[in-house]
Amino acid sequence: MYEYIQGTLVELSPSKVVIEACGIGYSLLIPAHSYVELLGSIGQSIKCFLSHVLREDSERFFGFLKKNERDAFEKLSEISGIGPKTALSIVGHLSLKELALAIQAQDALTLAKIPGIGKKTAERLLVEIKDKLKSLIAEASSLEPLPKEHLALLQDAVSALTNLGYPQSSAHLAAKYILQQSPPTLKLAELITLSLKKLRAKD
Known part of the structure; x- marks a missing residue:
């Protein structure tokens, strides 16, 4: 192994x-x-x-990049009808914090937005995932989602980036990453600038 x-x-x-x-x-x-x-x-x-x-x-x-992401991926892959491809999509589009909060709140809508997962799959996943990720759910009570003002900031930044020609998925991931690494005083212009820098980073 x-x-x-x-x-x-x-x-x-x-x-x-x-x-x-x-x-x-x-x-x-x-x-x-x-x-x-x-x-x-x-x-x-x-x-x-x-x-x-x-x-x-x-x-x-x-x-x-993180051990707990690998562990969550393997647990998700064990669920009937999910498999590695869908499990990777879940881990790739939701942070473990967001996944834990979605499980705790039984939020099928959040899961249904992930590529490859429809409403029915999301609802079934919420039922089966509890036993697979008990430790993650246990931590959810101490985890807080992005503040409301950050959610609005994220939406505005993604809108600006997509207007510049970037795919929505890439824009969302880049802007969310910057928000998670930045102080709560970050302004929209700064978020867009830093997100563009991330998106334009060369290999």
Whole structure:
């Protein structure tokens, strides 16, 4: 069982990374938000926690920047009808904080917005996910979502970025990442500028 890999990031795309370690290039599928976090990191050393998915006709490695994201992915993959592809989409579009709060509030609408998950799947997922992610749900009471003013700020920033030609999903991930790393006094103009810098980061 492989726990993690640490090496030089040599290739980055929205769906995968290639990490070189000991002269070997390892291709890992990654969550969508990890792409945004790794923009501008080509040539740098990174560490990814691994999940090895073996099928009769395929063998794939999934990489996660945080151990708890890897653990959540594996638990989600065990749910009937979900599988690795959908589990990766969930982890890639919701932070663990947001996922925990959605589970606690039985918020099917939030889950249904994730690519690959419809309303019926979201409702079933909320029923089955509780037992799989008990520890995550237990932490939800101490977790707070983005303040209301930040939610409005996020929507305005995403609107501005999409008007500039960026895909909505990329704009949302970049702006949300900046908000999560910034003080609550961040202004809209600053958020847009920092998000653009993140989106324009070169490999």
